Amino acid sequence: MAWFKKERPEKLGSEAPSKKVKIPEGLWVKCDNCKEIIYRKEVEKNFKVCPKCDYHFRISASERLPFLVDEGSFLEVEDGLSPKDFLNFKDYKDKLKSSRKKTGLKDAVISGEARIGGHPVQIVVMDFNFMGGSMGSVVGEKITRAVERAIEKKTPFIAVAASGGARMQEGILSLMQMAKTSAATARLADAGLPYISILTDPTFGGVTASFAMLGDLIIAEPKTLIGFAGPRVIEQTIKQQLPAGFQRAEFLLEHGMIDMIVSRKDMHGTLAKVLEFFSNA
Amino acid sequence: MAQEYLEFEKPIAELEKKIEELTLFTSSGNIDLEEEILKLHKKSDQLRAEIYSRLSPWQKAQISRHPNRPYTLDYIEAILTDFIEMHGDRAFADDPAIVCGMAKLEGMPVVVIGHQKGRTTKEKIFRNFGMPNPEGYRKALRIMRFAERFNKPLITFIDTPGAYPGLGAEERGQGESIARNLAVMSQLKVPVLTVVIGEGGSGGALALGVADRILMLEHSTYSVISPEGCAAILWNNGSKANEAAELLKITAQDLFQLKVADEVVEEPIGGAHRDPRRAAELLKEAISRNLAEIRNIALPDLIQQRYEKVRRLGMFDEL
Ligand SMILES: [Zn+2]
Numbered sequence: 001m002a003w004f005k006k007e008r009p010e011k012l013g014s015e016a017p018s019k020k021v022k023i024p025e026g027l028w029v030k031c032d033n034c035k036e037i038i039y040r041k042e043v044e045k046n047f048k049v050c051p052k053c054d055y056h057f058r059i060s061a062s063e064r065l066p067f068l069v070d071e072g073s074f075l076e077v078e079d080g081l082s083p084k085d086f087l088n089f090k091d092y093k094d095k096l097k098s099s100r101k102k103t104g105l106k107d108a109v110i111s112g113e114a115r116i117g118g119h120p121v122q123i124v125v126m127d128f129n130f131m132g133g134s135m136g137s138v139v140g141e142k143i144t145r146a147v148e149r150a151i152e153k154k155t156p157f158i159a160v161a162a163s164g165g166a167r168m169q170e171g172i173l174s175l176m177q178m179a180k181t182s183a184a185t186a187r188l189a190d191a192g193l194p195y196i197s198i199l200t201d202p203t204f205g206g207v208t209a210s211f212a213m214l215g216d217l218i219i220a221e222p223k224t225l226i227g228f229a230g231p232r233v234i235e236q237t238i239k240q241q242l243p244a245g246f247q248r249a250e251f252l253l254e255h256g257m258i259d260m261i262v263s264r265k266d267m268h269g270t271l272a273k274v275l276e277f278f279s280n281a
Numbered sequence: 282m283a284q285e286y287l288e289f290e291k292p293i294a295e296l297e298k299k300i301e302e303l304t305l306f307t308s309s310g311n312i313d314l315e316e317e318i319l320k321l322h323k324k325s326d327q328l329r330a331e332i333y334s335r336l337s338p339w340q341k342a343q344i345s346r347h348p349n350r351p352y353t354l355d356y357i358e359a360i361l362t363d364f365i366e367m368h369g370d371r372a373f374a375d376d377p378a379i380v381c382g383m384a385k386l387e388g389m390p391v392v393v394i395g396h397q398k399g400r401t402t403k404e405k406i407f408r409n410f411g412m413p414n415p416e417g418y419r420k421a422l423r424i425m426r427f428a429e430r431f432n433k434p435l436i437t438f439i440d441t442p443g444a445y446p447g448l449g450a451e452e453r454g455q456g457e458s459i460a461r462n463l464a465v466m467s468q469l470k471v472p473v474l475t476v477v478i479g480e481g482g483s484g485g486a487l488a489l490g491v492a493d494r495i496l497m498l499e500h501s502t503y504s505v506i507s508p509e510g511c512a513a514i515l516w517n518n519g520s521k522a523n524e525a526a527e528l529l530k531i532t533a534q535d536l537f538q539l540k541v542a543d544e545v546v547e548e549p550i551g552g553a554h555r556d557p558r559r560a561a562e563l564l565k566e567a568i569s570r571n572l573a574e575i576r577n578i579a580l581p582d583l584i585q586q587r588y589e590k591v592r593r594l595g596m597f598d599e600l
Binding site for chain 1: 446453461463464467468483484488490503504505511514515528529530531535539541587595597598600
């Protein structure tokens with residue numbers, strides 16, 4: 001199946017090189033979780049999931065897209081937006097430059113339309129490799145535009161989060177992207193359209209505290225770290241060790257914060273089934 | 282309440298101590314130092330005006346957290362009447378880090394919500410230093426919907442270091458509780474006015490701050506991250522908060538420029554903590570005027586404008 005291919009989906013822009021993030025080049029890879037040395041091809045055939053321990057490797061947005069949408073259906077909406085160092089913030093320009101080089105992206109999110117199980121959707125996928133998936137003006141704007149597109153075209157909206165939170169380098173305007181994206185999803189709800197939020201490792205801070213937790217349905221990949229405050233900050237604050245499994249997807253499911261945990265290989269099928277539910281009049 | 286002085290206020294503190302000494306001396310004895318005292322008073326006023334006219338962002342951050350600064354309940358008492366506090370989120374607990382209730386502004390019923398810090402050590406602990414847990418935000422959410430149900434304007438006061446980073450807070454969905462408020466406030470079918478009275482600490486502050494009008498007191502701050510936290514990330518050194526505050530653009534004046542704040546509300550010379558009564562008078566005027574304006578806008582337009590207001594925020598290049 002074409003999903004296993006490493007190439008970017010054809011309709012993605014051609015400016016970006018193919019990228020592998022946590023899995024280095026070579027025949028063998030070491031699992032971040034169980035530390036087993038695994039045959040690389042086996043991992044790739046398995047949706048970038050460790051066949052030994054089911055660890056879901058962190059993957060880029062363009063690697064993820066083919067796992068989510070119908071083959072060849074993704075059409076990127078570029079928006080023509082790029083970030084601006086309007087505060088003249090220390091090292092921001094350099095960080096943007098190196099992130100651009102590393103990922104081939106202009107900012108930490110890919111936006112577009114696609115079909116899943118034949119159902120048209122607007123979809124955004126965040127990329128943690130671009131400055132930790134942090135949300136600044138461009139990320140907020142692209143997500144908001146995608147939601148507005150969904151309202152205009154009367155399609156469901158799907159957001160895949162992977163983020164350390166709001167982007168410090170754009171100061172208060174990054175914080176305001178939380179309000180902006182949340183307000184947009186509120187309008188989507190008002191329009192009676194479904195929003196499916198998918199949380200991937202890691203999802204934190206201002207992204208958790210805005211659009212990512214507002215889905216009509218919230219799905220997480222197994223073992224995904226999800227939280228508002230980072231575990232180190234919490235540990236320093238409460239001066240005690242955190243329990244095992246704290247802030248993992250399984251922990252959130254147990255505490256009633258998400259609807260379900262779905263393996264990467266089952267995500268497309270699950271989404272298709274959910275969208276089928278919404279498509280019936 | 283004992284006056285506390287920040288580092289850069291020390292010269293003022295010294296003058297005031299001298300005035301106090303001379304006053305004591307005069308009242309106890311033979312020499313009349315009235316003229317001398319008057320002169321010193323003048324000098325100290327001048328000094329204060331001077332210091333407060335050229336505050337650095339970091340100094341402003343310190344004033345926004347000044348231990349003598351008026352808090353939400355102080356402003357409620359000074360500006361509103363007939364306050365009836367409401368408690369609890371109806372699901373888990375009552376969070377004293379947020380206070381809510383009904384009140385009247387010049388006879389007009391309003392609903393009020395605000396972060397609340399404590400003054401004494403005991404109060405500080407009780408109020409969790411103004412850092413809410415999810416139940417605080419959910420109490421606020423309940424009261425927002427209460428305002429909507431009874432068609433009363435909503436006033437919110439922002440003054441928090443941030444949402445509490447605790448184990449229980451995560452278990453109970455701190456992120457969701459903030460996100461929900463952002464979404465609900467953006468569509469709330471009543472006029473909403475927010476005032477940043479002290480410290481606007483990130484998402485925990487924003488959770489009460491999606492509004493038709495956002496006012497900031499002259500020496501209040503609002504930031505995506507605390508200057509200390511930012512310095513720790515940039516230089517691995519929290520004590521460089523001074524420089525971080527400069528970079529982040531956190532002052533009321535900066536936020537007015539960035540179009541996040543609609544108005545900067547003047548404080549008395551020397552800050553709200555020097556003259557809380559006057560600070561409340563100035564704020565009351567600003568609240569009444571702004572509320573009258575937004576109450577005049579038809580509801581559908583108001584909600585559309587509120588969306589557009591937040592929709593516009595962000596700076597980027599576009600091809
Ligand atoms: Zn493994």
